[in-house]
Amino acid sequence: MKLQIRGGRVIDPANGIDEVTDVFVAYGRITALGEAPEGYTPDRVIDAAGRYVLPGLVDLAARLRQPGEEHKATIASETRAAAAAGITTLCCPPDTVPPVDSPAEINLITRLAKAAGQAKVFALGALTANLEGELLSEMAALKAAGCLGVSNALRPVSSTLVLRRALEYAGSHELTVFLHPIDFELANHGCAHEGAVASRLGLPGIPSAAETAAIGQQLALIEQTGVRAHFCRVSTARGAAMIQRAQYDGLPITMDVCAHQLYLTDVDIGDFNSLCHTLPPLRTLRDRDGLRQCLGKGSIGAICSDHQPHEEDAKLAPFPATEPGISALETLLPLTLQLADDGVLSLSEAVQRITCGPADILGLDAGTLAVGTPADICIYDPEHPWTLDESTVVSAGKNTPFLGWEFTGRVTHTLVDGRVVYALDD
Amino acid sequence: MTIHYPAPGASPASIQITRDGRLKHFLTIEGLNRQLITEILDTAESFASMNEQSVKKVPLLRGKTVINLFFEASTRTRTTFELAAKRLSADVLNINISQSAAVKGESLLDTLRNLEAMYCDMFIVRHADSGASQFIAHHVAPHISVLNAGDGRHAHPTQAMLDMFTIRRHKGDFTRLRVAIVGDILHSRVARSQIHALNILNTGEVRVIAPKTLLPEEVEKLGVHVYHDLETGLRDVDVVIMLRLQKERMQGALLPSEHEYFQLYGLTEERLKVAAPDVIVMHPGPANRGVEISSRVADGPRSVILEQVTNGIAVRMAVMSMVMGGNAGGAA
Numbered sequence: 001m002k003l004q005i006r007g008g009r010v011i012d013p014a015n016g017i018d019e020v021t022d023v024f025v026a027y028g029r030i031t032a033l034g035e036a037p038e039g040y041t042p043d044r045v046i047d048a049a050g051r052y053v054l055p056g057l058v059d060l061a062a063r064l065r066q067p068g069e070e071h072k073a074t075i076a077s078e079t080r081a082a083a084a085a086g087i088t089t090l091c092c093p094p095d096t097v098p099p100v101d102s103p104a105e106i107n108l109i110t111r112l113a114k115a116a117g118q119a120k121v122f123a124l125g126a127l128t129a130n131l132e133g134e135l136l137s138e139m140a141a142l143k144a145a146g147c148l149g150v151s152n153a154l155r156p157v158s159s160t161l162v163l164r165r166a167l168e169y170a171g172s173h174e175l176t177v178f179l180h181p182i183d184f185e186l187a188n189h190g191c192a193h194e195g196a197v198a199s200r201l202g203l204p205g206i207p208s209a210a211e212t213a214a215i216g217q218q219l220a221l222i223e224q225t226g227v228r229a230h231f232c233r234v235s236t237a238r239g240a241a242m243i244q245r246a247q248y249d250g251l252p253i254t255m256d257v258c259a260h261q262l263y264l265t266d267v268d269i270g271d272f273n274s275l276c277h278t279l280p281p282l283r284t285l286r287d288r289d290g291l292r293q294c295l296g297k298g299s300i301g302a303i304c305s306d307h308q309p310h311e312e313d314a315k316l317a318p319f320p321a322t323e324p325g326i327s328a329l330e331t332l333l334p335l336t337l338q339l340a341d342d343g344v345l346s347l348s349e350a351v352q353r354i355t356c357g358p359a360d361i362l363g364l365d366a367g368t369l370a371v372g373t374p375a376d377i378c379i380y381d382p383e384h385p386w387t388l389d390e391s392t393v394v395s396a397g398k399n400t401p402f403l404g405w406e407f408t409g410r411v412t413h414t415l416v417d418g419r420v421v422y423a424l425d426d
Numbered sequence: 427m428t429i430h431y432p433a434p435g436a437s438p439a440s441i442q443i444t445r446d447g448r449l450k451h452f453l454t455i456e457g458l459n460r461q462l463i464t465e466i467l468d469t470a471e472s473f474a475s476m477n478e479q480s481v482k483k484v485p486l487l488r489g490k491t492v493i494n495l496f497f498e499a500s501t502r503t504r505t506t507f508e509l510a511a512k513r514l515s516a517d518v519l520n521i522n523i524s525q526s527a528a529v530k531g532e533s534l535l536d537t538l539r540n541l542e543a544m545y546c547d548m549f550i551v552r553h554a555d556s557g558a559s560q561f562i563a564h565h566v567a568p569h570i571s572v573l574n575a576g577d578g579r580h581a582h583p584t585q586a587m588l589d590m591f592t593i594r595r596h597k598g599d600f601t602r603l604r605v606a607i608v609g610d611i612l613h614s615r616v617a618r619s620q621i622h623a624l625n626i627l628n629t630g631e632v633r634v635i636a637p638k639t640l641l642p643e644e645v646e647k648l649g650v651h652v653y654h655d656l657e658t659g660l661r662d663v664d665v666v667i668m669l670r671l672q673k674e675r676m677q678g679a680l681l682p683s684e685h686e687y688f689q690l691y692g693l694t695e696e697r698l699k700v701a702a703p704d705v706i707v708m709h710p711g712p713a714n715r716g717v718e719i720s721s722r723v724a725d726g727p728r729s730v731i732l733e734q735v736t737n738g739i740a741v742r743m744a745v746m747s748m749v750m751g752g753n754a755g756g757a758a
Contacts, residue, residue: 199642200456202556202579202618207643271441272557316535316565318555320578 001043002026003418004036008048008379012055013352014359014368023053025375028418032371046413048379055355056088056376056414058367060256060304061232062329064090064121067108068097073309073396075109078329079118081395083422085330086378086411087305088119089359089366093178094126095153101126101137103145110146118421120376122362124151124178127166133157136166139173148362149230151178154279164221171227176363179218180232181239182280186210191320193281197266203319206281211239219246222253230361231255233306235280237290244299254361255299257291258306259335260326260401262344264288268401274315274322275401278306292344295353302358305332309397327397331388333380334407375418384410384424441563449748451563451572454581455622463590463626469744470591470737477513477740486747487516491546494520495537496575497553502711502735503575503585507550510742519546534558535565542567548746549573556580556615571749579615585710586619588741590627592734593665596706600627604702606659607650608635608691609669609718612642612680616710617669625649635659635691639680656691661700668693668709671718684717693719698728706730 005023010033012018017033024032024040031037059082065073082090092109094100100109100123113121125142127150129135139150150170157163170177187210192198194205215231219242222229234240234255243255260278265285269276276282294300308325315322336354340347355367366376387406390398414422442451449462476482492511494504504520511518523537534553541549548571551559556578563572576582597603605624611617611634624632625648634645635653646652653659660666675681698705707719707728715721724731 194643196644196647199644200618200648202577202581202615204556204579205643272560313533313535316533318534318553318558318561318577320555320557321534 001418002040003415004042004045005048005053005377005379006045008051008053010053010369011348011351012369013348014055014356015370017369018348023369023377025377025415025418028375030369030371030373030375033369046379050381050383051412052380052382053369054086054351054378054380055367055369056378056416057086057333057354058089058358058362058364059087059307059329059332059354060091060302060358060361061093061258062090062305062307063095063309063325064092064109065309066096066112067105072311072314075112075121076116076118077396078307078309079113079116079121081329081393083118083414083416084394084411086333086380086414087329088376088378088414088416089122089364090119091122091124091148091362093153094124094151095131095155099126099131100124100147101130101142103141106142106145106147117416119416120366122146122148122364124149126150127152127170127177128157128162131155133162136169139170139175143173143175148364149176149178151232152180154180154182156184160217160221163218164225167221167225167227167229171225176361177227177229178232179229181211181214181218181234183210183214186213191277191281191324192269193266193283195266195284197269201269201272208236208238208283208287211236211280212242215239215242219243219251222251226252228252233258233261233280233304234291234300235261235283235287237287240291240294240300244294244297247299254301256302256304256358256361257295257300258328259303259332260306260328262288262292262295262303262339263335264401269319272319273401274317274319275326275399277315277319277322277324278326279324292339295339296344301353302361303332303336303353304358305329307395309395310399312398315399325399326401327393327395327399329395330393331400331402333378333411334409337409375415377413377415378411379413380409381412382409384408384412386410441560448751449745452583452745452749453559453563453572453574455583455586455619455626456581458626460626460628463587463623466587466741466744466748467591467594469748470587470741473743474737474740477736482513483515484513485515487511487514487750490516490548490750491544492516492518492548492550492746493541493546494518495523495541495549495551496521497523497551497558498576499524500552500575503552506735506738507573507575507742510739510746513739514743514746516548516746534561538562538566542570546570547750550575552576554578573745573749576615579613579618581619582615583619584738584742584745585616586623587745588734588738589620589667589708589710590623591737591741592708592730593706595737596730597664600624600629602630603665604631604633604663605629605665605667606633606635606663607667607669608656608659608693610640610671610675611636611645611669612640613672614669618648620667621648621650633659633663637681637690640675656697657700660697663701664705666693666698666701666705666707668707668713668719670710670712671714688717691718692716693723695720695722695726698723708734711735
């Protein structure tokens with residue numbers, strides 16, 4: 001099967017390309033850009049005039065809810081949503097039920113994703129056995145089974161001693177550790193940013209120090225152990241600045257932010273809108289702007305969806321009793337590209353943060369249109385208007401506070417290994 | 427690429443007001459206007475004079491069914507709501523959920539649907555989660571009114587209204603008053619509602635007095651002056667509102683001991699001397715004597731604590747009749 005994508009604006013930050021040209025795909029791989037290879041006759045041509053041709057998106061963190069929480073979503077349902085959102089590679093955190101703490105779960109996830117055939121799915125392994133924070137997981141076995149790193153997801157590690165040893169052990173196996181900087185004692189079962197909004201609504205607060213105190217401690221241990229670490233879902237301006245400074249000091253660390261933290265703040269909780277219940281919580285305007293700054297400077301190297309699809313009931317309760325998280329696959333690309341319009345990033349930088357940026361963090365050869373690489377491609381029409389509502393959300397989780405938002409710009413085609421897995425019906 | 431997004435979410439008060447500006451639910455003081463608050467106080471005044479007469483019943487809510495839906499224990503609030511409903515001739519049902527459905531794992535929404543099926547007209551709700559009454563108001567059938575009898579740390583609007591009623595009876599004009607709220611502001615839904623009410627009524631100065639462990643972050647943004655020292659904070663105040671200190675606060679390392687708390691923040695006759703000579707002392711009850719207030723003050727001449735309880739009935743009658751569209755003028 002040979003496929004030619006004709007006349008699109010090809011934006012490939014990994015290779016410094018931003019020009020109107022053709023992309024030639026054959027047998028699942030990109031065979032040429034610009035000039036057709038000799039003797040190339042396409043079986044199919046996609047006219048991409050006026051559209052962007054991007055590397056397929058790489059999402060650092062998306063919960064697909066399998067195994068164990070199929071009442072929320074499945075790998076099949078969520079990879080279908082990913083395809084509709086231009087995402088071709090996903091990495092899921094280990095907090096499934098049971099957690100990803102043995103090769104069995106990784107094999108299951110890989111098998112289900114292959115069967116669904118909509119996107120490439122990778123997993124992080126558990127940092128501690130059963131994510132309980134007490135004993136080390138069998139990291140060597142997890143690595144051999146294909147996990148891209150280890151993480152304790154949103155579960156506490158019982159002590160700094162256990163964390164130190166887990167970091168050392170992961171480092172011995174050259175595994176990147178994905179850390180969520182939350183001090184759970186300081187978070188103290190809070191459900192909103194500790195500030196004026198939580199004070200007014202009487203919601204138990206999570207102080208900014210729950211993040212910065214954890215970052216301080218984790219940075220000290222990273223320095224001690226020399227492990228390669230990635231900070232997940234940084235939510236405070238101060239926390240991002242601490243990590244940025246440590247990067248300048250030469251620590252082998254990276255960080256990401258989720259797209260909604262770049263738009264929403266605690267004020268959006270409004271009248272107890274449970275769709276804005278997230279962990280870490282939505283912070284203040286100052287935090288949002290600080291995160292945008294670090295993103296512009298490049299110290300935040302990736303934007304992820306932090307996709308957390310829920311069944312309707314999970315959000316139908318008084319705010320503190322609802323489950324945190326946003327169904328976010330389908331807003332990742334539009335929210336990220338809007339940052340270019342807002343002057344936070346150039347268009348190429350914005351694309352970088354959701355393609356080769358996260359791919360580099362995960363150690364994957366993805367998020368690029370380099371000749372010879374798998375043809376994972378997203379074609380995007382920047383003029384196409386659409387509204388996000390329950391009928392347009394493909395994910396099984398309809399829990400997004402962006403319902404009702406009108407976007408201009410939409411994915412028209414998604415290719416995985418040269419195969420069209422999504423095409424927008426015009 | 428451009429994004430257009432809808433106007434920011436509804437303001438906290440908007441769901442409780444009908445298009446023509448009448449009360450539909452009573453969930454929070456925040457966002458109400460001075461006119462409506464004054465109307466509640468005036469209506470309560472007419473019921474209060476009625477409560478002092480020998481025949482204490484009016485038929486404003488005859489044929490209506492009121493459900494006291496308490497997910498958290500309460501005696502005083504539940505009783506005064508029940509009495510208020512009965513004096514308005516409503517049928518009242520008390521349901522104590524903490525001992526029934528919630529334990530069996532029934533969801534809040536299921537409980538509501540079941541009660542709705544019994545054709546009731548008003549839910550009076552107390553719940554441990556902030557925002558619970560808003561949630562219920564969003565999900566009940568349109569003919570049902572919801573009254574918030576306390577949700578988590580968020581709001582307790584009828585308590586605040588009965589406090590405003592009590593202050594107005596003693597002091598009249600709010601604009602010249604200095605009011606101090608003393609104690610556990612952090613966990614207090616009463617304090618939050620009082621602060622909103624006092625500010626909407628243009629109170630001269632609202633102060634909160636507590637150690638930092640008992641104050642919410644950025645509390646000054648609610649429109650209060652913050653004091654950590656009781657004697658400075660009480661200087662020249664016209665109204666002192668003491669809050670109840672829950673005993674479990676020592677466990678969370680918020681305070682060292684009841685003893686030290688009383689030493690620093692307990693209201694005694696001696697401490698009260700720096701306040702205005704005609705100061706009144708209030709407490710939403712039940713008071714911990716010797717922890718936040720001495721018995722001599724609680725039972726003394728400056729105390730209006732029992733009046734607050736009495737006024738609670740009239741204020742709750744006023745709110746109930748208003749949300750049911752009752753004509754309060756007929757009660758006077």
